[in-house]
Amino acid sequence: MTAHGQYEDVDLDVEEALALVKDSGGHRPGEATPWPQARVTAARAPRTPTAPVSVPLDAALGLVLAAPLTALTDLPSFDTSAMDGWAVAGPGPWHVRPEGVLAGHAEPAPLTDGEAVRIATGARIPQDATAVLRSEHGRTDDKDRLHATRDVVHGQDIRPRGQECRSGDALLPPGTHITPPALGLAAAAGYDTVSAVPRPRAEVLVLGDELLTEGLPHEGLIRDALGPMLPPWLRALGADVIAVRRLGDDAEALHKALQHSEADLIVTTGGTAAGPVDHVHPTLRRIGAQLLVNGVKVRPGHPMLLARTKRNQHLVGLPGNPLAAVSGLLTLAEPLLRTLAGRLAPEPYTLPLQEAVHGHPYDTRLIPVMLREDRAVPLHYNGPAMLRGIAVADALAVVPPGGGRPGQELEILELPWAMAGMGAGTA
């Protein structure tokens, strides 16, 4: 049994197999953009830069800093005890003061040589203290005198004011991805809000008269798989999904929706091919949109497209076949959203293939894989209409034209939830 257990090999469906033996040319031969170039075009989609917004810390996770995070205070902001014990002045033994010092308390009175005071971790060091003696390294005698049980080094266990940064120091550059520790650092450095690149707004338009939103498929009608899948996926890619509309195969409804959308990115599903109810291209022509990518040399998903619909608005047309839609999402929507959100591209990386995969003669293939012991294990059920493979995948592997041999290094496109340690296939 292979790593993917009982999965039967349905690597290629009939359409894909036919495409391998006799490339039909598919979607507008000659116009289609090579896959790597399509991603670059999407990442460089023209638009005017967005104005930064001021975001409270509890809403800033996942955004990108629009301005440097400059320390608003010294850190620590006062000389601080690093341990529970005693602050001591000069050589011991020391006379211990009756009142201790706790974190958050007012400034303690200065010590004089030969004096000690009990102190908690995080409390302010009294002026003229020379060291902190940890509680496990000191003992008091019956006259309340403190003796060190090991050598005391000047300054030990005192965190001096400004040890981490001085007020005005640059802590994080603009463009930094706001992670949980970045939020913690911003709070420690005195921030209530940060200046961030706003989340790009996305709107999803699901096309197709054959789609049901509940119940079992019947009489040629099927369940809409993309309505439930795309909004959370777009959110995982950093978008704020402002609307999801189901428009059927109604060219007028699509025209109206495009005219009125206030999104930065419109994502349509279906209607990209040349069938009688494929309204995306005619509607884009009607509104005078500029086609930046019209078909990509990738399987599945080759009819995908990218258009500039307004000065600061783009449309990604995803093919209706669900895995083809995933391919379009990662090829066009992901790089575009990354740029809109001000994020840098992740360093590309490769992993060796566990076993051979078929290739398309001229086009790139994207196939769902599990990542196991630093190898990419191809998953089956990867036909354009299937989600069964991708639903257990950690990533997509980029198979160059001609296919991949066992051990061949392939570029890996990670899935956002797999990166967060929530890989669907972690066993």
Ligand SMILES: Nc1nc2c(c(=O)[nH]1)N[C@H]1C(S)=C(S)[C@@H](COP(=O)(O)OP(=O)(O)OC[C@H]3O[C@@H](n4cnc5c(N)ncnc54)[C@H](O)[C@@H]3O)O[C@H]1N2
């Ligand atoms: N003459 C040609 N026909 C087709 C070509 C071609 O090159 N020449 N390309 C094929 C490929 S590849 C794909 S992919 C599809 C793309 O078609 P559309 O984007 O126009 O999508 P539809 O025709 O609307 O749907 C295709 C398929 O997907 C199902 N679908 C649509 N939306 C959903 C959804 N939300 N959830 C689940 N399934 C969905 C739909 O019922 C169809 O079965 O075109 C080929 N044709």
Ligand code: MOO
């Ligand atoms: O087969 Mo089509 O390439 O996108 O599903």
